[in-house]
Amino acid sequence: MQKSKIKNKNYNLKFKNKRLLKDAIDFHGHLGPYLVLGILMGELAIKKLRCKKHFGIGAIVRGAIKKPVSCLIDGIQISTGCTYGKGNIEKKNGKTIQVLFKNLQNNKGIRINLNKNLIVRLGHLNGHKESEAFARGLLKTNYINLFEVN
Ligand SMILES: [Zn+2]
Numbered sequence: 001m002q003k004s005k006i007k008n009k010n011y012n013l014k015f016k017n018k019r020l021l022k023d024a025i026d027f028h029g030h031l032g033p034y035l036v037l038g039i040l041m042g043e044l045a046i047k048k049l050r051c052k053k054h055f056g057i058g059a060i061v062r063g064a065i066k067k068p069v070s071c072l073i074d075g076i077q078i079s080t081g082c083t084y085g086k087g088n089i090e091k092k093n094g095k096t097i098q099v100l101f102k103n104l105q106n107n108k109g110i111r112i113n114l115n116k117n118l119i120v121r122l123g124h125l126n127g128h129k130e131s132e133a134f135a136r137g138l139l140k141t142n143y144i145n146l147f148e149v150n
Pocket of ligand 1 (some may be wrong): 030
């Protein structure tokens with residue numbers, strides 16, 4: 001997959017890995033929008049950096065200190081294989097959510113932020129049921145549109 005194609009907003013990226021979603025829900029305990037966003041961010045980072053899951057990628061997560069936003073971190077761990085046990089994921093303070101992913105083999109990195117419209121919509125979610133429905137909707141969207149990648 002070419003870099004230019006990934007940057008193109010029209011590039012169609014659909015999440016299809018049902019097994020990964022099931023594992024994520026088992027691991028995390030529930031389905032929520034931030035868990036899904038973490039999964040999708042991780043998938044995007046692996047595609048864009050062309051790196052190997054588990055040992056070939058590192059993540060620094062900013063602005064996801066408290067629940068529910070911090071649920072993002074579990075999604076990232078599941079989809080990238082970056083784990084606290086291996087030490088290739090870190091959680092840091094920040095005003096907004098931003099994740100720096102690094103290909104540990106060639107040291108190339110990308111920063112992924114949430115799209116501004118998405119941040120507004122997340123802020124209006126009310127209650128567990130609405131959040132879960134929104135999470136399911138995120139799984140069906142072209143996820144390149146959910147993020148800003150630099
Ligand atoms: Zn959660």
